[in-house]
Amino acid sequence: MAQNVVAQNNAGSAAPRTGSSGTNKKKETCVKRSPGRPRSEESRLSILRSTIKMLKEDGGFSELSIEAIAADANVAKTTVYRWWPTKAALVADAFSHSAADELRFPDTGSVVSDMGLQMRRLIQILRSKRGRVVSALLAGGQSDPELLKAFRDRFLWPRRQHAYQTLQRGIDRGELPAGINLDFILDSLYGPIYLRFIIRHDKLEDRLADEICALVLKGLKNPPQS
Amino acid sequence: MAQNVVAQNNAGSAAPRTGSSGTNKKKETCVKRSPGRPRSEESRLSILRSTIKMLKEDGGFSELSIEAIAADANVAKTTVYRWWPTKAALVADAFSHSAADELRFPDTGSVVSDMGLQMRRLIQILRSKRGRVVSALLAGGQSDPELLKAFRDRFLWPRRQHAYQTLQRGIDRGELPAGINLDFILDSLYGPIYLRFIIRHDKLEDRLADEICALVLKGLKNPPQS
Amino acid sequence: MAQNVVAQNNAGSAAPRTGSSGTNKKKETCVKRSPGRPRSEESRLSILRSTIKMLKEDGGFSELSIEAIAADANVAKTTVYRWWPTKAALVADAFSHSAADELRFPDTGSVVSDMGLQMRRLIQILRSKRGRVVSALLAGGQSDPELLKAFRDRFLWPRRQHAYQTLQRGIDRGELPAGINLDFILDSLYGPIYLRFIIRHDKLEDRLADEICALVLKGLKNPPQS
Amino acid sequence: MAQNVVAQNNAGSAAPRTGSSGTNKKKETCVKRSPGRPRSEESRLSILRSTIKMLKEDGGFSELSIEAIAADANVAKTTVYRWWPTKAALVADAFSHSAADELRFPDTGSVVSDMGLQMRRLIQILRSKRGRVVSALLAGGQSDPELLKAFRDRFLWPRRQHAYQTLQRGIDRGELPAGINLDFILDSLYGPIYLRFIIRHDKLEDRLADEICALVLKGLKNPPQS
DNA sequence: GGATAATCGAGACGGTACGTCAAGTCTTCTT
DNA sequence: AAGAAGACTTGACGTACCGTCTCGATTATCC
Numbered sequence: 001m002a003q004n005v006v007a008q009n010n011a012g013s014a015a016p017r018t019g020s021s022g023t024n025k026k027k028e029t030c031v032k033r034s035p036g037r038p039r040s041e042e043s044r045l046s047i048l049r050s051t052i053k054m055l056k057e058d059g060g061f062s063e064l065s066i067e068a069i070a071a072d073a074n075v076a077k078t079t080v081y082r083w084w085p086t087k088a089a090l091v092a093d094a095f096s097h098s099a100a101d102e103l104r105f106p107d108t109g110s111v112v113s114d115m116g117l118q119m120r121r122l123i124q125i126l127r128s129k130r131g132r133v134v135s136a137l138l139a140g141g142q143s144d145p146e147l148l149k150a151f152r153d154r155f156l157w158p159r160r161q162h163a164y165q166t167l168q169r170g171i172d173r174g175e176l177p178a179g180i181n182l183d184f185i186l187d188s189l190y191g192p193i194y195l196r197f198i199i200r201h202d203k204l205e206d207r208l209a210d211e212i213c214a215l216v217l218k219g220l221k222n223p224p225q226s
Numbered sequence: 227m228a229q230n231v232v233a234q235n236n237a238g239s240a241a242p243r244t245g246s247s248g249t250n251k252k253k254e255t256c257v258k259r260s261p262g263r264p265r266s267e268e269s270r271l272s273i274l275r276s277t278i279k280m281l282k283e284d285g286g287f288s289e290l291s292i293e294a295i296a297a298d299a300n301v302a303k304t305t306v307y308r309w310w311p312t313k314a315a316l317v318a319d320a321f322s323h324s325a326a327d328e329l330r331f332p333d334t335g336s337v338v339s340d341m342g343l344q345m346r347r348l349i350q351i352l353r354s355k356r357g358r359v360v361s362a363l364l365a366g367g368q369s370d371p372e373l374l375k376a377f378r379d380r381f382l383w384p385r386r387q388h389a390y391q392t393l394q395r396g397i398d399r400g401e402l403p404a405g406i407n408l409d410f411i412l413d414s415l416y417g418p419i420y421l422r423f424i425i426r427h428d429k430l431e432d433r434l435a436d437e438i439c440a441l442v443l444k445g446l447k448n449p450p451q452s
Numbered sequence: 453m454a455q456n457v458v459a460q461n462n463a464g465s466a467a468p469r470t471g472s473s474g475t476n477k478k479k480e481t482c483v484k485r486s487p488g489r490p491r492s493e494e495s496r497l498s499i500l501r502s503t504i505k506m507l508k509e510d511g512g513f514s515e516l517s518i519e520a521i522a523a524d525a526n527v528a529k530t531t532v533y534r535w536w537p538t539k540a541a542l543v544a545d546a547f548s549h550s551a552a553d554e555l556r557f558p559d560t561g562s563v564v565s566d567m568g569l570q571m572r573r574l575i576q577i578l579r580s581k582r583g584r585v586v587s588a589l590l591a592g593g594q595s596d597p598e599l600l601k602a603f604r605d606r607f608l609w610p611r612r613q614h615a616y617q618t619l620q621r622g623i624d625r626g627e628l629p630a631g632i633n634l635d636f637i638l639d640s641l642y643g644p645i646y647l648r649f650i651i652r653h654d655k656l657e658d659r660l661a662d663e664i665c666a667l668v669l670k671g672l673k674n675p676p677q678s
Numbered sequence: 679m680a681q682n683v684v685a686q687n688n689a690g691s692a693a694p695r696t697g698s699s700g701t702n703k704k705k706e707t708c709v710k711r712s713p714g715r716p717r718s719e720e721s722r723l724s725i726l727r728s729t730i731k732m733l734k735e736d737g738g739f740s741e742l743s744i745e746a747i748a749a750d751a752n753v754a755k756t757t758v759y760r761w762w763p764t765k766a767a768l769v770a771d772a773f774s775h776s777a778a779d780e781l782r783f784p785d786t787g788s789v790v791s792d793m794g795l796q797m798r799r800l801i802q803i804l805r806s807k808r809g810r811v812v813s814a815l816l817a818g819g820q821s822d823p824e825l826l827k828a829f830r831d832r833f834l835w836p837r838r839q840h841a842y843q844t845l846q847r848g849i850d851r852g853e854l855p856a857g858i859n860l861d862f863i864l865d866s867l868y869g870p871i872y873l874r875f876i877i878r879h880d881k882l883e884d885r886l887a888d889e890i891c892a893l894v895l896k897g898l899k900n901p902p903q904s
Numbered sequence: 905g906g907a908t909a910a911t912c913g914a915g916a917c918g919g920t921a922c923g924t925c926a927a928g929t930c931t932t933c934t935t
Numbered sequence: 936a937a938g939a940a941g942a943c944t945t946g947a948c949g950t951a952c953c954g955t956c957t958c959g960a961t962t963a964t965c966c
Contacts, residue, residue, distance in 0.1 A: 036936020060369025062288035067926055076939045135368045142365035143286025152427050191417025198364055201378050219445020262915030263957040293947055302918040487964040488910025512821025514740035519952055528913050587820045590876055594817035595738025604879050640893055643869025650816055653830050671897020714941030715931040745921055754944045
């Protein structure tokens with residue numbers, strides 16, 4: 001049923017734009033364009049924008065209706081269905097489209113500081129309207145593996161790649177012991193944040209980032225002497 | 227009309243109809259029974275059972291339909307609506323009804339061991355079919371605060387109460403330093419578990435419990451000497 | 453299913469009142485009263501009153517709900533069902549209970565005048581709120597023969613009996629020819645009134661009565677000479 | 679959203695798709711067809727047919743359920759609701775759709791004969807299964823002015839137009855006096871028929887038509903000499 | 905005076921149909 | 936061909952009454 005959610009649906013974007021120098025009289029498009037009316041970039045963006053907008057405003061994933069998106073985007077319902085096989089695919093696409101790269105990892109020369117800063121930033125994002133989108137994505141993902149995969153592929157893994165580097169720098173600098181399981185460390189660092197984000201049983205404050213770093217990274221630094 | 231989602235709907239549990247102990251002459255019935263046909267306990271249980279059953283089987287919270295529950299429970303749809311104002315209320319009730327007390331905290335004389343055993347058990351439950359119910363609850367809760375509150379009130383807090391005691395025993399025994407924020411510790415312990423459960427990016431194995439305990443609790447034991 | 457709608461449901465009314473001479477010491481009730489709590493006359497009247505009230509106010513027969521009647525009459529729904537097998541039976545009963553004897557036939561010494569006056573009165577009633585009850589009765593009767601029968605037995609026939617007498621007086625006085633079909637005459641007289649009442653295509657005014665009388669009765673008076 | 683009950687829903691009747699006659703180069707289509715999938719004529723007819731069918735079979739107007747109609751017509755319930763705002767509108771439409779022109783007024787050269795024949799035909803129709811439809815329409819109309827209006831607009835008035843002509847011919851021929859109120863005459867003629875049809879207190883036979891004509895029209899012919 | 909019996913209130917029960925919403929598909933005209 | 940428009944089937948929604956049922960409380964007669 002679900003087609004590749006991860007694939008770039010925005011095909012066709014590639015390059016009829018690069019006019020390509022030349023002296024051809026007629027259509028000098030290098031790239032073979034299929035006949036017929038080309039996909040409307042305007043519609044595509046409008047749909048993605050509306051999706052994000054409604055996720056931020058209203059409710060969760062299941063409250064989101066394609067009907068409403070199409071209406072808000074001033075687009076026919078069929079246009080949505082033509083390009084995204086499921087609501088999950090659309091939301092995943094919209095999410096990745098909106099995912100600004102605000103979560104860069106800094107390099108201050110200290111693992112604790114680097115991780116702390118980035119985690120702080122994540123907390124801020126989760127608390128913002130963008131957090132609603134993440135929330136919807138995770139909620140929807142609980143009954144749609146594809147959606148969850150999209151979250152991982154477009155949000156989790158790219159950031160983990162940077163996190164690995166940050167941690168590795170710490171190891172190289174001797175701040176962290178070698179031979180540790182990086183994924184496990186990262187789960188320990190981010191777990192508490194997501195826990196409070198999901199269950200909402202306690203405040204999700206900036207300094208939580210520091211407290212976790214203090215506990216986890218310094219716990220690593222000083223191996224048990226017992 | 228609106229019903230307290232948290233309140234126990236199973237009133238009339240202890241019906242002392244055959245009271246009569248004592249020497250009173252007339253009516254000694256302590257509990258005044260309201261007039262009218264009494265609620266069918268059979269229906270109530272059947273509905274709760276079917277709810278859990280369908281959550282375990284099919285999909286998530288939004289895939290669950292009251293229509294289907296009523297059909298499966300051999301009960302009129304109106305009977306469901308008479309007692310539970312929303313699907314969320316029903317699922318919350320069903321969840322708490324099914325939440326057996328399999329998650330008791332042991333008392334082995336060691337914090338690390340106590341917590342580890344309990345976390346192990348949680349992991350097993352999350353991996354089992356019951357995990358689907360938790361998953362649905364958390365997913366649904368992302369767009370329904372009441373549902374999330376129900377999860378906390380009926381699942382999280384009761385268990386935290388025991389956890390506090392377990393940790394306190396550790397402090398009393400000198401295994402943990404005094405003056406620590408218990409909730410923060412618990413979030414650190416359970417965060418990674420729930421993270422893997424929700425995002426499903428890594429295996430959720432039993433030994434994860436021990437690894438977290440080792441990192442977090444032993445990190446506490448040995449305060450940084452720097 | 454339907455029990456005799458026409459039968460007096462208010463059995464038991466018969467005569468414990470006629471004390472019957474005698475010298476009995478105790479309870480000299482001649483009529484054996486069955487044991488058990490007697491029917492509440494208050495409830496019965498309240499139900500009938502509410503039924504009429506709602507028919508006058510709201511909509512037609514099918515808009516009338518037993519639920520609403522019971523609520524309005526401050527009576528349990530079961531009490532209604534105990535005494536009237538169907539809504540039709542109840543409405544029929546209520547109608548006959550409310551049917552005041554305002555439609556007496558006068559005796560002025562002239563058929564035309566007698567009939568005219570009575571028809572005038574009928575028109576006034578149909579135009580009043582009571583007309584809504586008649587309308588509901590006829591509407592309901594179209595899919596419930598029992599209800600229609602009730603209308604005839606309790607409204608139509610009693611009045612026709614008097615009409616026969618009025619017409620006969622006219623015949624005796626020589627105002628009308630002998631040997632005419634009285635029912636046909638009455639249908640001719642009342643038909644136009646009911647037609648306008650039912651189809652509401654034209655005004656239902658008092659003078660319609662006179663016009664019909666003029667046409668029909670005078671038409672009878674002067675037999676075609678052709 | 680609300681739909682004119684009286685309006686012809688069967689738009690698009692004359693679709694000149696294959697226009698092209700003439701010398702125009704391009705599109706000569708006179709009637710602009712709106713975009714989108716066109717309404718299914720098949721569904722429309724099926725619904726109307728089923729409506730009539732069920733009215734003939736089962737019970738009255740209130741016993742008729744849109745659910746059942748949709749099922750019988752093999753059509754989704756929403757399709758019914760899309761085109762007819764209320765059950766009344768649907769029934770009115772169905773009625774007018776089924777109302778064949780079997781009630782033409784003849785022109786035999788005699789008013790009495792013309793009217794008698796037509797009234798005879800009406801009686802036959804009312805006695806037939808089609809009578810149940812009329813009955814349902816009038817019953818429903820008692821609590822729904824729109825439905826009653828539909829009956830008048832689609833059944834009563836069209837026929838009255840012809841009746842006026844028939845009567846006028848009689849006047850022109852000297853069979854009837856000039857200056858009479860045609861509507862009053864028609865109410866007098868049809869009133870008794872509908873009275874017996876609605877109240878069902880007496881037989882509705884063919885010869886009733888002649889008897890009424892004899893009474894009413896001949897009564898007119900010979901003005902009272904008193 | 906206690907058993908018996910029928911009523912009444914209250915209200916839960918299994919149903920049926922309601923009228924609405926959104927889903928996803930299909931058909932048509934327009935660009 | 937894509938897009939806009941909009942009709943289509945499907946299925947669940949939450950509500951209103953239906954007519955039935957099971958209660959406790961009441962009110963009578965009968966033994």
